[in-house]
Amino acid sequence: MDVSLQRAIVNHKASLKRRYECVIEGLVKAGSQTPFNRIYTELYITEGESDGVNDEHEVWQLETACRTTTSHDTEIHCNDIFKHLPGQERHIRTVLTKGIAGIGKTVSVQKFILDWAEGKANQDVEIIFVLPFRELNLIKDLQYSLLRLLHDFHPELDIGNAEKLAACKAMFIFDGLDESRIPLDFQCNKMMSDVTQTSSVDVLLTNLIKGNLLPSALLWITSRPAATNQIPPECVDQLTEVRGFNDPQKEEYFRKRFSDDEDLANRIISHIKTSRSLHVMCHMPVFCWISAIVLEHMLSTDKRREMPRTLTETFTHFVLIHTMKDQKYHGKDxxxxxxxxxxxxxxxxxxxxxxxxxxxxxxxxxxxxxxxxxxxxxxxxxxxxxxxxxxxxxxxxxxxxxxxxxxxxxxxxxxxxxxxxxxxxxxxxxxxxxxxxxxxxxxxxxxxxxxxxxxxxxxxxxxxxxxxxxxxxxxxxxxxxxxxxxxxxxxxxxxSPESVKKTIRSLKMMQSTNMSPERCINLFHCLIEMKTHSVQQEIQKYLRSEKKSKNLALTYCSALAYMLQISEEVLEVFDLRKYKTSQEGRRRLLPAVRVCRKALLPGCKLTEASCEVLSSALSSSSHLRELDLSNNDLMDSGVKLLFAGLGNSQCKLEILRLAFCEVTEEGCASLASALKSNPSHLRELDLSYNHPGDSGLRLLSAGLEDPTCRLEKLNVEHGGQYTIKHGLRKYGCVLTLDPNTAHRNLSLSEENRKVTWGTEEQPYPDHPERFQHFDQVLCREGLSGLCYWEVEWSGRGAHIGVTYKGINRSGRGDDSGLGPCDKAWCLVCSGDHYMAWINNKLTTIPSPSSPPSNRVGLYLDWPAGTMSFYKVCSDTLTHLYTFYTTFTEPLYPGLFVWCYSSVSLCQVVAPVSKTHDDVSL
Known part of the structure; x- marks a missing residue:
């Protein structure tokens, strides 16, 4: 490298260090500065989700920032954003970092630059050019060459010519894409590769991002989520996301900010923990700063005043404090x-x-x-x-x-x-x-x-x-x-109280209309600001509404879980099975267990990742007293995480149900350890249908002898006798066809497990439950729990499903057939094509890409009100369709057999090892 350029880079680093080594937090006094590294608190940055443009308001996206860290997240230090993630081999030239306003994007940029300028990190980069979009806006209508642009932004460098620039390993940082007023027309802008050629700033930027200009240079672009679609996906090598502070980082921030007053820091942290809404919002560093200003003032001037608990109250105090010249607000009545x-x-x-x-x-x-x-x-x-x-x-x-x-x-x-x-x-x-x-x-x-x-x-x-x-x-x-x-x-x-009531009624009426979920979410927020005491009930009512024919999208599940947490109310019962969404949607609703007394999560396909969320809830000062996790494949790896929370002194759980959770001796050892650490609360434990083994039982028995242990009821029924099966086949049931219901065109065989359509009528005796007009037959068994069975057909096809026992047997109308009847839920199967009656309309179900198969699996979760259908191919289940409703009585499996067809009830034996489109948690 040219000697003069080396000297210039030294000056450049010194200039950047002066520019970024201090931070002005809130400008409490003109010119007051704090060393950046003294207050800097590490932010949580992860690999971003490439889920398309996200133009939702950031109120809805906040839950992403406060989502509990799980083992599926890849955490990235801000100095390592250009390094390969595990399993990556591609070259990383351009990194796009997204995050909602105030989440810490610019602070991350400042940390990166300061560490580079001080020689602490990324020393393989020789020059960093800092080009904030808010400054680029000032020259958006002017003509520039890239060389001249860099000189104007960083005159101390004096690069001089294109050869010097090309010889350096350079990095460009474009902070604040969402603030840009530059069009960035990637499709129509002309191509250019000469750094001395003059053009508009728009053309310069698009060619730099495309790699036509300085293709070896590194680029880092930061943006709020709504603006990220301005950069074509093919121009981005790595997407990252700043998620703000986790709980320990929040506390660290306040302790650093009030390092000279430990008592004040403790009181502020304590107040924020008592207000769930403030505690969740403080995942945003900017909100930590706002809360610190408000609470410091209020705790210092009037300890009797009620602390703010809503956004409106917090921001009102914030503006009051910051509009006073020379801090005249302090000490005034x-x-x-x-x-x-x-x-x-x-x-x-x-x-x-x-x-x-x-x-x-x-x-x-x-x-x-x-x-x-x-x-x-x-x-x-x-x-x-x-x-x-x-x-x-x-x-x-x-x-x-x-x-x-x-x-x-x-x-x-x-x-x-x-x-x-x-x-x-x-x-x-x-x-x-x-x-x-x-x-x-x-x-x-x-x-x-x-x-x-x-x-x-x-x-x-x-x-x-x-x-x-x-x-x-x-x-x-x-x-x-x-x-x-x-x-x-x-x-x-x-x-007046009447005016407030009228507004609340109006908001609730709007929720009952066919409004999109995101709009309903903001109406819930409005109710929270008005301190309405029925927000929890309104959210649950919305989530369980039978009027919603489609599943709740993942974003809305996240936002609603977040709102349940900030509403300052406690749910008596949170039943995850009641919510109409996908399995991933249920996972995103899981954090709501923090705000309930009784959580019912049986048969929800929870696994190890879900246990991290539950463990966090158990470890916090939550209201949770009863937790039902029966019929989930948690296994030892999952329950170990769960028991880490159970052993925390903050955990006050009294009832825990873990039947059918695949717990062995190893899991029981973790459980015994948890009970030894925190023996004073758990009264009832259900470990039935697991494999505790002799050693596991001995450990638990020894724990029961501890005089501090409050455990009164321990159920280990069928321990060691139950053969574990993974997946849905764990709920396999044995069914037989009922000859008294079979239409006379149908003949039964194979011990009433196969039905065949024929032209000759069968000599069945008269029976009031026999179908007179439709070629249908029901099973003997009525189902009302968690049940799984498989059916295979040959010939033209069949209707396969369930119905209530009271279905009409003698009529010819819709109330008699397994189809549009409101007492039946079925799938129409023919070849590799599937249809279902949805809202009284026969709708085609997209055929999966898996090999053709004439076998379907049926999974009934009666308590949750779901009836699901799967295509069965070898050892794989592929989800076809799920009905959501509220069942009121036992359901009877039924078959409508087409002409020249037969249907068999299959014996469910071997475990299914893979499931498509049925996300295990």
Whole structure:
């Protein structure tokens, strides 16, 4: 490398170190800086999921950040993002890191750059070019060569010519793709490979990302999820995701931030743990920062005041604290606070207008002209830097321009809601006409209930949910308690109990309509902000609604589980089998066990990964007292994780059921150890139909003799006698056809396990249960538990399914056949084609790609209300279709045999080793 370039790189590293070695947290005092490494807390970064564009509002995506770590996640240190993951062999040139606003993407970038500049990591990289999109926006309409662009951003380098640049191992960091105002037209932009050629910034960037310019350079792009689709997937070698803080990292953050006041740190951590909503939200580092500011102030100035528990309360206090010049807020009583708010009202409302108007446009970054349009003086905005902060503490290197933004997207949304509420209370409805639209909604007689309803309807029109958090805050502001806090900023309006009840009724009525799940989720959030005490019941009612014909998508299961956790209520019973979703959807609902007293999870195909979530719930101060995990293939590896939680002193579990869970001596040893560590709570344990062995039983018996052990009931029935089978065949049942139900065109054979259609009528005696018109037969056995059986047909085909005993035997209508009858659930099978009656319509089921087979497996989970059908091919089950309903009486397997066909009930013996589209947890 050229000697002069080496010296320039040394200066470049020194420049980057000065720029990133300190952080300004909240700008409590002008110019106050904290060493970055003193407060930096490691973030949880994983390999990202390539699940297509995610344009959902980040409120819905928050659960991803707080999802419990499992062994399936590949954790990545921010300094290792260009290193191969286990099993990878491809070259990694471009890394795209996604994460919701405030989750720690820019902090990760800062850590990477600082460690490189200080010689601690990635020293194989010779030059790092830092090109934030918010700065690139300043030159988006200008013409540049790549060489000149790099010189303008990093003049200390003075690379000089293209040969020097090409000879270096360079890395480009593009932070904040979601803030970009550059089109990035990958399809139409011309191709270029010369770093000295002049073109638009758009063309430069697309060619750099495609690899036409500097193909050997490394690229790191960060973005909120909604903007990641701007980069073509073929241009990304590795996708990563920042998920924020896990529970230990949250605590570490607060202890580092208040390292000089351990007592204050302990009190803040304690309060956050008592408020489930705050505890979950603190997975976001930015929310940890906001909570730290609010709680530090409140605990230091008025210990008697009720601590905030909702988002509206937290953000109200945050804005109150940060709008006070020179921290005048500190030490003032309520009257002083009100006067202070009055004096700052004009600037705050102008900021609210800026926030509201640009939120509609999707803008998160503002320039001086944007502020001027809202009547904001730039110097005044700098004084109020706690709310509208300069992104850079120094002026931008490009044209000496300064960029502004709110400290977090949610602050922009909160001030937007304040502005809307102010316009309503002052009857300034002209400002809101584009927002509310409806004639009635813009009249001066508009009631608070009508305003909230109108804003909800407007938010429902958004495809991305960009107004959803505004609507949440508005519902929170409808409460008198929050209006009192904001009384210096907004005029208090009517908030009678009747008005609040009317709003709550309206929200609940909207949920009962055919609204998409994500919209219902935000309505639940609104109920939480209004401190409604029936949110848990409303969420469960929605989840179990029989009106929903489709499975709940995985995203919605995650979000609903998250909401169940933050609603500050305790569920009496959480029955996972009741929810209409896939097995992966059930896995995502699992964290809700933290907020229930009784969790029913039998037969839900849980395995080792699920036990990590359950162990975490047992280890926390949860309300869980009864846990039923029967009929799950947990095996010793899973129960070991579970028992680690059981042995934690925080665990207060009293009843644990583990029948049919494949537990052996090894698992029993872990159980005995857990009971020894935490013997004071478990009263009842069911280990029936497992393999504890003699040594396992001896260990458990020894534990029972411990005087501190409270175990009163231990069930080890059939221990060692039960032959373990994996998968659904564990629930295999023996069935026989009932001759008294068989139509006379059907003949039975093979000990009533085979039925054949024929032209000659059989000499069956008259019987009231015999089918008179349809060629059908039922089994003798009525089923009402977890049951699995297999059926094989030959010939033209058959209807295969279950029905209630009361199905009409003599009629010719729908109520007599295994088809559209509302008392029957069946699959129509012919060759390798399948159909099912769904909502009274015969619907084709897509044929799996597996080899043809005339055998189907049927799995009934009667308690959960599911009837599932599988194609059986060799040792593999492929899911075909699942019916969801609520069964009210035992079900009888039945067959409708087509002409020139026969059907046999197969003997289920060998275990199925693989299952397709039926995700084991």
């Amino acid at each position: 309520e009257m002083d606070q009100q006067e202070l708010m009055e004096s700052d009202k004009e600037v705050l409302l102008k900021l609210g207008k800026l926030a509201f108007e640009h939120l509609e446009k999707g803008n998160l970054m503002f320039y001086e002209e944007d502020l001027n349009e809202c009547g904001i003086d730039v110097k005044e905005a700098s004084v109020y830097s706690g709310v509208c902060t300069q992104v850079f503490k120094e002026e931008s290197v490009l044209f000496q321009r300064v960029v502004y933004c709110f400290v977090h997207l949610s602050v922009q949304e909160f001030l937007s809601a304040v502005y809307v509420f102010h316009c309503y209370t002052t009857k300034n409805m002209d400002e809101l006409k584009p927002f509310l639209q409806a004639t009635r909604a813009t009249s001066e007689e508009l009631t608070l209930h009508e305003l909230l309803k109108s804003t909800v309807n407007k938010a429902l029109e958004s495809k991305t949910g960009h107004l959803d958090l505004v609507v949440r805050f508005l519902h929170g502001m409808s409460l008198e308690s929050n209006q009192k806090l904001l009384r210096g900023l907004v005029t208090q309006t009517e908030s």
